[in-house]
Amino acid sequence: MRPTLTHVALHVPNLDACVSFYQQFCAMRVVHQRAGKGSRIVWMAEPGKEHSFIFVIMPGGKDRQLAAEDYSHFGFAVESREHVEQIAERARLAGCLIWAPRDEPYPVGYYCGLRDPAGNYVEFSYGQPLGPGAEHMPLP
Template sequence: MRPTLTHIALHVPDLDACVQFYSRFCAMRVIHERAGKGSRIVWMAEPGKEHAFIFVIMPGGQDRQLAADDYSHFGFALASREQVDAIAAQAAEAGCLIWAPRDEPYPVGYYCGLRDPAGNYVEFSYGQPLGPGSEAMPIP
C-alpha cells in the first residue's frame, strides 16, 4: 500500500473571503461546489493539478490565532525572487502580510508569508528543492 496525499479540508469562518484569497494570491480556482450540511462546500485547485491535490473549503470554522513564531503554513513555490516580492507587495497592500520577504539558508530559500482570512499562514517561496526549477536541486 502506498497512500497519496490528495487534499486538505479546512473549516473556515468566512468561506467567500477564503475562496477570494486563494484565487487572488495562490492562483487556485474553484473546480467543484456543492451543498453540504446546510451550507456549501468548495473544492479549489491549481490549474492542471485538479486531479492531484485540492483544498476543500467549508464554512463553520473558527479564526485561527497563530502565534507570531508559529511557522505552521501551506507552502507555494514561485519561479523567482521577484515573484515573491510581488506577492509580498500585494499582501502588504491588502493587510495580510505577516513575514516580509527574507532569505534563509538552503533548503529554505527566499520567502514571505501571508495570513489567510481564516488565520492560516501561507508561505510563498523561491529556491527550495520543491516546485518550479527544483529538479536540479538535491533534497538534503
C-alpha cells in the same frame, strides 16, 4: 498500494473570503462546489492539479490565532525572487502580509508569508528544493 496525499480540508469562518484569497494570491480555482455543511463546500486546485491535490474549503470554522513563533503554514513555490516580492507587496496593500520577504540558508530560500482570512499562514518561496523547477536541486 501506498497512500497518496490528495487534499487538505479546512473549516473556515468566511467561505467566500477564503475562496477569494486563494484565487487572488495562489492562482487556485474552484473545480467543484456543492451544497453541504449549512452552506456549500468548495474544492480548489492549481490549474493542472485538479486530479492530484485540492483544498476542500467548508464553512463553520473559527478564526485561527497562531502564536508569533508558530510557523505552521501552507507552502507555495514561485518562479522567482521578484514574484515573492510582488506577492508580498500585494499582501501588504491588502493587510495580510505577516512575514516580509527574507532570505534564509538552503533549503529555505527566499520567502514571504501571508495570513489567509481564516488565520492560516501561507508561504510563497523561491529557491527551495520543492516544486516546479526544483528537480535538479538536491534534497538537504
